[in-house]
Amino acid sequence: MLTVIGIGPGSEAMMTQDAIAALKEADVVVGYKTYTHLVKPLVGDKEVIKTGMCKEIERCHLAIDLAEQGKNVAMVCSGDAGIYGMAGLILEIVTKQKRNVEVRLVSGVTASIAAAALLGAPLMHDFCHISLSDLLTPWDVIEKRVKAAAEADFVICFYNPRSRGREGHLAKAFELMAPWTSPSTPVGVVKAAGRKKQEKWITTFGEMDYSNVDMTSLVIVGNQSTYISDGLMITPRGYTL
Amino acid sequence: MLTVIGIGPGSEAMMTQDAIAALKEADVVVGYKTYTHLVKPLVGDKEVIKTGMCKEIERCHLAIDLAEQGKNVAMVCSGDAGIYGMAGLILEIVTKQKRNVEVRLVSGVTASIAAAALLGAPLMHDFCHISLSDLLTPWDVIEKRVKAAAEADFVICFYNPRSRGREGHLAKAFELMAPWTSPSTPVGVVKAAGRKKQEKWITTFGEMDYSNVDMTSLVIVGNQSTYISDGLMITPRGYTL
Numbered sequence: 001m002l003t004v005i006g007i008g009p010g011s012e013a014m015m016t017q018d019a020i021a022a023l024k025e026a027d028v029v030v031g032y033k034t035y036t037h038l039v040k041p042l043v044g045d046k047e048v049i050k051t052g053m054c055k056e057i058e059r060c061h062l063a064i065d066l067a068e069q070g071k072n073v074a075m076v077c078s079g080d081a082g083i084y085g086m087a088g089l090i091l092e093i094v095t096k097q098k099r100n101v102e103v104r105l106v107s108g109v110t111a112s113i114a115a116a117a118l119l120g121a122p123l124m125h126d127f128c129h130i131s132l133s134d135l136l137t138p139w140d141v142i143e144k145r146v147k148a149a150a151e152a153d154f155v156i157c158f159y160n161p162r163s164r165g166r167e168g169h170l171a172k173a174f175e176l177m178a179p180w181t182s183p184s185t186p187v188g189v190v191k192a193a194g195r196k197k198q199e200k201w202i203t204t205f206g207e208m209d210y211s212n213v214d215m216t217s218l219v220i221v222g223n224q225s226t227y228i229s230d231g232l233m234i235t236p237r238g239y240t241l
Numbered sequence: 242m243l244t245v246i247g248i249g250p251g252s253e254a255m256m257t258q259d260a261i262a263a264l265k266e267a268d269v270v271v272g273y274k275t276y277t278h279l280v281k282p283l284v285g286d287k288e289v290i291k292t293g294m295c296k297e298i299e300r301c302h303l304a305i306d307l308a309e310q311g312k313n314v315a316m317v318c319s320g321d322a323g324i325y326g327m328a329g330l331i332l333e334i335v336t337k338q339k340r341n342v343e344v345r346l347v348s349g350v351t352a353s354i355a356a357a358a359l360l361g362a363p364l365m366h367d368f369c370h371i372s373l374s375d376l377l378t379p380w381d382v383i384e385k386r387v388k389a390a391a392e393a394d395f396v397i398c399f400y401n402p403r404s405r406g407r408e409g410h411l412a413k414a415f416e417l418m419a420p421w422t423s424p425s426t427p428v429g430v431v432k433a434a435g436r437k438k439q440e441k442w443i444t445t446f447g448e449m450d451y452s453n454v455d456m457t458s459l460v461i462v463g464n465q466s467t468y469i470s471d472g473l474m475i476t477p478r479g480y481t482l
Contacts, residue, residue, distance in 0.1 A: 008257065008348075012258060013257065013258045014257050014258070014259055015257060015258060016249065016254065016255050016256060016257055016258075017253060017254045017255070017257075017258070017261070018254040018255055020258070021254070056480065057480055057482070080350075080354050080357075080358075081358075082354065082357045082358055082362050082363075082364050082365065083354065083357075083364050083365070084365065084478070085365075087362040088362035088365030088475055088476060088477060088478050089478060089480055091361055091362050091473055091475050092475060092477060092480070092482060095470040095471045095473065095475070096470070096482060105358040105362070106358070107249075107255060107350045107354045107355050107357075108350070108354075109257065109321075109348045109350060110354060113247075113321050113323065113324065113348045113351060114348050116323045116324075116348075117321075117323055117328070117347070117348045120332055121323050121328040121331075121332050122323075123323050124323065124324070124325065124326075124328070124329035125372075125378070126369065126370055126371045126372060126378075126383075126386050127369065127370055128367065128368065128369030128370070128390070129367055129369070130367045131366075131367060136479030136480065137366070137479055141394070142367075144394075145393045145394070145395060147393075148389040148392060148393035148395075149369070149389070149393070149395075151389060152385050152386045152388075152390070153382070153385075153386070154369060154386060154389075229332075229337070230336045232332055232336065234329060234332050234333060234336070235329060236329060236333060237325070237330060237377055238376075238377030238378055239297065239298055239330055239333070239377065241298070241333060241337060
């Protein structure tokens with residue numbers, strides 16, 4: 001059995017009952033080293049296999065091999081495993097290679113949800129998730145989505161907004177949005193949500209400072225109705241008060 | 242203190258530790274009757290105030306009044322309270338009316354995440370959430386978003402896809418998407434995710450039958466790369482296998 005677990009943003013408090021139970025029942029825990037570290041208190045002295053960044057395919061093969069050997073394997077992903085996590089790759093490999101492994105997916109709280117609760121209520125209306133990493137997606141596809149989302153007035157959650165080698169992506173995305181997004185549009189940033197080094201701030205589209213955004217950050221750009229009140233970022237659902 | 246809690250799709254197993262703790266600590270639980278019923282086993286003999294559908298503003302005022310009187314109030318929402326839930330309305334009222342209430346938001350697993358894990362891994366690439374309810378949103382805004390999302394090849398999660406008085410909305414949305422969405426595009430539907438009456442099925446954009454979709458359903462339309470394999474709906478992240 002291979003259970004692919006979304007552990008949420010990082011703290012045990014934000015994990016689901018299912019995720020905790022699945023971790024406790026596992027024989028072996030597989031994951032990116034940051035994530036296996038986050039669940040350490042729950043794992044005890046179980047076998048833990050950590051792999052580094054960009055080792056996703058290797059990591060999935062390892063987990064599938066172990067499960068095929070009869071081990072109860074827990075693969076940990078941050079947030080939800082089905083959102084830019086490992087659920088897809090696991091299912092792709094298992095179905096394509098007809099591997100003899102039962103896969104179970106356990107949902108988690110993804111970064112946008114955790115960040116939103118820390119900022120106020122920015123996701124109360126239609127929104128989209130866009131990853132600004134072009135490692136696996138051609139940049140022109142990303143561009144098209146950024147422009148479409150801004151033009152149609154979606155609230156936008158940027159995953160992987162900025163990292164080494166992709167320092168300029170967030171600034172480029174903001175440039176693409178500028179024809180439709182007013183400079184006063186609220187923007188919220190949360191870094192390392194639910195972890196020890198958590199930081200958050202709210203600014204505007206026009207005053208955005210990209211330099212403090214990194215790969216652990218989630219950036220939420222409001223829609224035309226989003227406002228800031230008492231330090232909170234709020235997108236009205238549309239009720240008349 | 243007023244804690245606005247996302248209880249997830251319905252089962253205790255999919256609630257976070259934080260949500261369970263907040264419910265246990267509360268003096269009084271406020272919510273839409275279906276949701277207070279879902280958490281009944283956790284609530285014990287606490288005071289429970291249920292209100293009906295379309296009573297959102299009344300419900301929020303009730304919760305805020307009780308919290309201002311010094312009660313520890315838990316307001317329960319299905320999924321995540323910050324996604325088409327009550328978090329926004331609570332913050333709108335509290336900030337506008339300068340109410341003397343401390344509000345805490347507890348994140349939950351929203352319907353799209355729970356549905357995705359039941360269908361396979363359809364949300365592995367950029368996606369958006371669109372509510373097809375025009376109770377609070379002009380239909381032309383919804384139309385614009387549906388078309389933009391289809392044109393930019395987002396995976397789309399439809400919330401409130403179809404209900405009494407809005408029987409035709411999902412069919413209309415599909416019509417709007419047709420210029421960009423191929424008939425073979427996989428579509429997944431999950432009804433009452435995580436609850437006793439849970440149902441799910443996978444079909445295609447061209448063969449979609451709207452009649453069995455209701456207001457407890459979540460509909461996910463894939464992007465151009467989404468495929469069906471072994472009865473699972475998978476959107477590749479882009480890894481070369």
